[in-house]
Amino acid sequence: MSTTSEYAAPAGPPPGRTFFGQPLGLATLFFTEMWERFSYYGMRALLILFMTAATTGENPGLGLDVGTAAAIYGLYTGLVYLMSLPGGWVADNLWGQRKAVYVGGWIIAAGHFSMAVPSTATFYAGMVLIVLGTGLLKPNVSTVVADLYPESGAARDAGFSIFYMGINLGALIGPLICSFLGEGYSWHWGFSAAGFGMVLGLVQYKRGAHLLGDAGLLKTDDTQAELAAKTRKFFTGFVVVAAAIALFGWLVAQGVIPLTLTQIGTRLTTVILGLVGLYFVYLLTLGGHTRDEKKRLIVILWLFILAAIFWSGFEQAGSSLNLFAQDLTNRNVFGWLMPAGFLQSVNSLFIIIFAPVFASLWIWLSSRNADPSIPLKFAFGLIGLAAGFFVIAWGAANATAATPVSPAWLVVMYFLHTMGELALSPVGLSSITKLAPKRRVGQMMGVWFVATALGTLVAGLVAGSLETLQPFDLFRTVAMILAAAGIVALLFSPAVKKLMGEVG
Numbered sequence: 001m002s003t004t005s006e007y008a009a010p011a012g013p014p015p016g017r018t019f020f021g022q023p024l025g026l027a028t029l030f031f032t033e034m035w036e037r038f039s040y041y042g043m044r045a046l047l048i049l050f051m052t053a054a055t056t057g058e059n060p061g062l063g064l065d066v067g068t069a070a071a072i073y074g075l076y077t078g079l080v081y082l083m084s085l086p087g088g089w090v091a092d093n094l095w096g097q098r099k100a101v102y103v104g105g106w107i108i109a110a111g112h113f114s115m116a117v118p119s120t121a122t123f124y125a126g127m128v129l130i131v132l133g134t135g136l137l138k139p140n141v142s143t144v145v146a147d148l149y150p151e152s153g154a155a156r157d158a159g160f161s162i163f164y165m166g167i168n169l170g171a172l173i174g175p176l177i178c179s180f181l182g183e184g185y186s187w188h189w190g191f192s193a194a195g196f197g198m199v200l201g202l203v204q205y206k207r208g209a210h211l212l213g214d215a216g217l218l219k220t221d222d223t224q225a226e227l228a229a230k231t232r233k234f235f236t237g238f239v240v241v242a243a244a245i246a247l248f249g250w251l252v253a254q255g256v257i258p259l260t261l262t263q264i265g266t267r268l269t270t271v272i273l274g275l276v277g278l279y280f281v282y283l284l285t286l287g288g289h290t291r292d293e294k295k296r297l298i299v300i301l302w303l304f305i306l307a308a309i310f311w312s313g314f315e316q317a318g319s320s321l322n323l324f325a326q327d328l329t330n331r332n333v334f335g336w337l338m339p340a341g342f343l344q345s346v347n348s349l350f351i352i353i354f355a356p357v358f359a360s361l362w363i364w365l366s367s368r369n370a371d372p373s374i375p376l377k378f379a380f381g382l383i384g385l386a387a388g389f390f391v392i393a394w395g396a397a398n399a400t401a402a403t404p405v406s407p408a409w410l411v412v413m414y415f416l417h418t419m420g421e422l423a424l425s426p427v428g429l430s431s432i433t434k435l436a437p438k439r440r441v442g443q444m445m446g447v448w449f450v451a452t453a454l455g456t457l458v459a460g461l462v463a464g465s466l467e468t469l470q471p472f473d474l475f476r477t478v479a480m481i482l483a484a485a486g487i488v489a490l491l492f493s494p495a496v497k498k499l500m501g502e503v504g
Contacts, residue, residue, distance in 0.1 A: 067262065
């Protein structure tokens with residue numbers, strides 16, 4: 001028996017109207033994600049700088065050492081994306097993607113406003129709220145985008161590229177405003193600006209919901225009673241797990257469990273890899289999938305590994321590269337000291353410029369049967385990222401606090417990172433929706449963001465090496481690992497493409 005009219009489709013968009021040639025509902029999702037990314041990247045630009053800032057002075061921070069701050073940064077950003085897995089499950093089974101996005105957005109806003117209160121307790125409480133809210137919002141807004149395109153293919157790729165431009169419009173503006181307020185006046189002003197951005201996104205999301213048709217609504221055969229029972233069971237388990245984690249954190253803080261944050265991060269990385277491995281073993285053996293679906297699940301696992309490696313390098317932007325911008329980059333602009341966080345917007349500016357170019361490029365190549373395969377695009381992404389790190393390693397070779405380098409080194413690096421990102425990230429979002437079995441799309445989107453979680457977690461741990469390594473050594477090592485991964489991805493791309501079957 002189907003659910004009641006609570007999940008019935010609203011009226012669709014007026015005929016004939018489009019958003020950059022795409023379904024009009026994409027505009028609602030574009031601006032929702034734009035404001036969510038404004039809040040996330042605006043806060044992220046401040047995070048490690050605030051944690052490492054001295055506890056005294058006009059704009060005091062937490063006074064943490066780089067290793068501890070980087071471990072916290074890695075754990076936080078990793079958990080933000082790790083929560084996408086239960087967030088995808090909640091949407092698929094309990095709420096639908098539309099409701100998950102809305103509820104998650106309000107939890108995110110509450111988290112930013114909590115961080116705006118100048119106390120250590122509210123700072124960490126805010127981080128927890130943002131982790132929970134982003135887990136609900138982030139995977140599910142992308143799934144709603146996919147629902148706007150009944151047929152996969154180049155049109156969906158183009159839609160995701162435009163949607164990705166919205167992500168980066170928010171990521172461009174957020175660091176500029178939040179860094180200007182946070183570094184120039186008060187860290188907590190910057191955190192509050194991030195909260196206001198999320199609220200604006202929620203207001204327009206609610207106003208534009210009618211443009212989405214039935215995209216993102218819950219699709220289930222459960223009765224209301226069955227749905228309510230499933231909801232109670234899930235949230236009971238969630239409370240138990242949350243209480244266990246809170247107890248563990250308290251025991252670590254009290255020294256009862258002798259673990260450092262770096263050790264926790266390292267062990268969490270191992271746990272994530274183990275859980276993902278077990279999850280795919282379950283899907284391939286007991287998931288009830290066809291032979292073709294199993295092949296595509298293997299492809300998703302391969303893309304997961306490549307994406308995790310990619311994000312472990314790319315997400316140095318908010319940690320080691322942000323510290324490099326603050327400590328070893330000449331930010332003097334006609335006598336004005338530019339906030340370090342401003343350089344966090346360079347990548348997003350390039351995305352906005354080149355995302356439409358890449359969207360058009362994929363369609364043009366597809367029309368000529370010359371579109372590179374998904375695994376080949378992933379290889380290009382890793383190679384582009386490696387090239388960027390070779391550039392910044394070169395720039396860092398002679399950088400000191402007394403002789404800081406030009407911001408041009410970071411700009412060129414971010415340009416190369418952008419080329420790699422556009423080859424991998426929006427294509428990855430679209431490819432998961434194509435490859436995933438229909439009844440597991442939300443869960444596979446969660447898996448995609450778990451790859452980001454794993455990458456960002458590793459990125460934070462790697463950034464902590466700045467306490468013992470010079471930036472040149474760190475960036476060169478990262479570049480070499482990424483280049484090796486890109487070459488391996490390039491060599492294996494024909495075999496992976498074969499497993500994909502007819503999925504383009």
